[in-house]
Amino acid sequence: MATPLMQIDRVSKRFELSGGRTLTAVSDVSFSVEKGSICALLGPSGSGKSTILRMIAGLETLSSGAIRLKGQDIDGPGQDRGMVFQAYTSFDWLSVRKNVEFGMRINGLSARERRERAEHFIDLVGLSNFIDTYPSRLSGGMRQRVAIARTLANAPEVLLMDEPFGALDAETRWQMQELMIEVAGASGTTMVIVTHDIEEAIFLADKIEFLSSHPGRLREEITPDFKPAERIRNKEQLLELGGFAETERKIMRLMREEGRH
Amino acid sequence: MSSPKPNRRRRLLQVRTPVSPMQALISSIGIWVVFFGGWIFATSMGWVNPILVPSPAQVFRSIYLLFANDGFASDVLISVGRVLFAFALACLVAVPTGVAMGAFPAIDAVLAPFVSAWRYLPAPSFIPILLMWFGTGEEPKIALLFLGVIFFLITLIADHTKEVRKELIETAMTLGAGRSITVFQVMLPAVLPNILVAMRQMLAVVWTYLVIAEIVASTTGIGAMMMRARRFLHTDQIMGGIIVIGALGLIFDRLFAVLHRRLFPYLQDSR
Numbered sequence: 001m002a003t004p005l006m007q008i009d010r011v012s013k014r015f016e017l018s019g020g021r022t023l024t025a026v027s028d029v030s031f032s033v034e035k036g037s038i039c040a041l042l043g044p045s046g047s048g049k050s051t052i053l054r055m056i057a058g059l060e061t062l063s064s065g066a067i068r069l070k071g072q073d074i075d076g077p078g079q080d081r082g083m084v085f086q087a088y089t090s091f092d093w094l095s096v097r098k099n100v101e102f103g104m105r106i107n108g109l110s111a112r113e114r115r116e117r118a119e120h121f122i123d124l125v126g127l128s129n130f131i132d133t134y135p136s137r138l139s140g141g142m143r144q145r146v147a148i149a150r151t152l153a154n155a156p157e158v159l160l161m162d163e164p165f166g167a168l169d170a171e172t173r174w175q176m177q178e179l180m181i182e183v184a185g186a187s188g189t190t191m192v193i194v195t196h197d198i199e200e201a202i203f204l205a206d207k208i209e210f211l212s213s214h215p216g217r218l219r220e221e222i223t224p225d226f227k228p229a230e231r232i233r234n235k236e237q238l239l240e241l242g243g244f245a246e247t248e249r250k251i252m253r254l255m256r257e258e259g260r261h
Numbered sequence: 262m263s264s265p266k267p268n269r270r271r272r273l274l275q276v277r278t279p280v281s282p283m284q285a286l287i288s289s290i291g292i293w294v295v296f297f298g299g300w301i302f303a304t305s306m307g308w309v310n311p312i313l314v315p316s317p318a319q320v321f322r323s324i325y326l327l328f329a330n331d332g333f334a335s336d337v338l339i340s341v342g343r344v345l346f347a348f349a350l351a352c353l354v355a356v357p358t359g360v361a362m363g364a365f366p367a368i369d370a371v372l373a374p375f376v377s378a379w380r381y382l383p384a385p386s387f388i389p390i391l392l393m394w395f396g397t398g399e400e401p402k403i404a405l406l407f408l409g410v411i412f413f414l415i416t417l418i419a420d421h422t423k424e425v426r427k428e429l430i431e432t433a434m435t436l437g438a439g440r441s442i443t444v445f446q447v448m449l450p451a452v453l454p455n456i457l458v459a460m461r462q463m464l465a466v467v468w469t470y471l472v473i474a475e476i477v478a479s480t481t482g483i484g485a486m487m488m489r490a491r492r493f494l495h496t497d498q499i500m501g502g503i504i505v506i507g508a509l510g511l512i513f514d515r516l517f518a519v520l521h522r523r524l525f526p527y528l529q530d531s532r
């Protein structure tokens with residue numbers, strides 16, 4: 001097997017708190033992410049999911065261990081690791097088109113290339129009719145689409161998402177999940193998604209890293225291999241698959257055990 | 262009625278219940294009608310000394326005469342010029358300083374203790390020393406107006422810049438932005454609407470210091486005219502000066518409102 005695109009190698013993170021105390025948020029976590037795959041980080045609140053994602057993004061330093069992308073140690077944030085946050089991050093002073101072009105502009109792509117790529121990705125997330133609109137006019141789900149298109153258009157090696165649909169209503173959320181399957185298929189982008197939502201993790205991920213809390217450790221790696229090799233696009237289809245209920249039950253049990261500590 | 266709660270009769274004072282446009286119009290005109298009505302009534306009934314409290318008609322007539330005969334327009338222009346010059350100077354210093362403080366904690370750590378200490382020193386207390394340093398020309402006046410607002414303006418802009426959401430900055434960094442792009446293309450545009458609001462608030466304060474500067478040591482400008490009028494007991498001219506300053510303040514405030522709408526059209530639909 002070829003070496004994975006990204007390796008998280010025995011990573012720990014300690015935060016210095018006031019009064020000289022330290023808090024171990026992530027302890028000795030290792031996993032790898034294959035090129036083109038979707039990996040979900042799942043676990044109870046405080047299990048260090050966001051911290052791991054932020055370390056991958058380069059927004060947080062490591063206390064020990066290493067994160068390697070294509071064999072290179074990561075060093076600070078960079079365009080090869082795009083991030084989508086739960087909070088809205090649209091640049092309100094720019095139109096949807098200019099938002100999506102932002103990364104490409106600062107990275108020196110030509111105007112023509114920018115326009116073509118922006119239009120392609122805005123179309124992919126279904127916002128062609130809003131291309132010259134200001135984000136403040138859009139709904140929450142549409143703004144997250146802008147953020148996703150903006151990150152993808154910048155051609156990152158990995159797309160990192162921290163509970164990107166957490167603030168959306170249930171219907172918009174599964175529409176966005178189906179959109180992510182479509183986007184992953186169309187762009188081949190590798191993704192790491194942090195979520196609380198068990199169904200979301202099973203639907204999207206090729207591999208689920210389940211973390212336990214206090215300190216955040218890797219508890220179990222779950223491969224939902226009941227899913228067919230070709231990703232399913234409808235959430236109903238997922239629910240109909242034999243094996244879904246069993247996987248969900250297994251994760252729920254893990255969650256419940258975590259809750260007892 | 263199916264509603265369990267009885268539909269209460271609308272009362273005049275309802276907590277947080279918006280008024281109709283008609284009521285708003287009547288209310289806003291009404292308060293001025295009452296004000297001027299009371300003034301006219303008091304003066305025409307002879308309840309007040311006409312030398313100390315002239316009638317509105319007399320005040321407006323003297324405003325006209327000031328402009329028509331006494332070259333008041335040049336005083337007004339001089340005052341406006343002082344305000345705008347000093348304010349532009351203050352903005353030129355405060356915007357880069359405030360944004361730098363808001364963007365870089367290392368700069369904030371140096372300047373914040375300094376700037377916030379100066380805020381507690383009343384600018385007019387510098388008048389004697391400004392007069393000694395600069396004489397009685399334009400310099401001490403500009404210096405007073407500048408000192409009166411600069412520290413507040415810096416603090417406001419720095420605070421607004423610190424409020425730019427972390428996720429916005431981190432998004433820029435994960436898109437590949439370095440320091441200068443993060444500051445100039447994300448933090449600055451994000452904070453600009455609030456900078457304009459801070460400027461609008463502080464411009465009103467500049468007018469306050471203008472009057473102080475012109476009353477204390479000046480032969481030109483609106484404040485100087487008012488001090489001259491005092492010597493000749495021209496209360497109508499003094500009140501005329503007050504009204505002109507008020508009108509100018511209002512005009513500049515409206516201009517800022519228009520500028521805000523023009524510069525930031527994307528803010529119109531967000532609420």
Ligand SMILES: Nc1ncnc2c1ncn2[C@@H]1O[C@H](COP(=O)(O)OP(=O)(O)OP(=O)(O)O)[C@@H](O)[C@H]1O
Binds near residue numbers: 045
């Ligand atoms: N900047 C920080 N300083 C100090 N402690 C922090 C910091 N960031 C996170 N922590 C702590 O680290 C632990 C893990 O936090 P993290 O946000 O990674 O958890 P999470 O799994 O994302 O939780 P949630 O599901 O609630 O988002 C928590 O106990 C949190 O309080």
Ligand SMILES: [Mg+2]
Binds near residue numbers: 049050051162
């Ligand atoms: Mg989190």
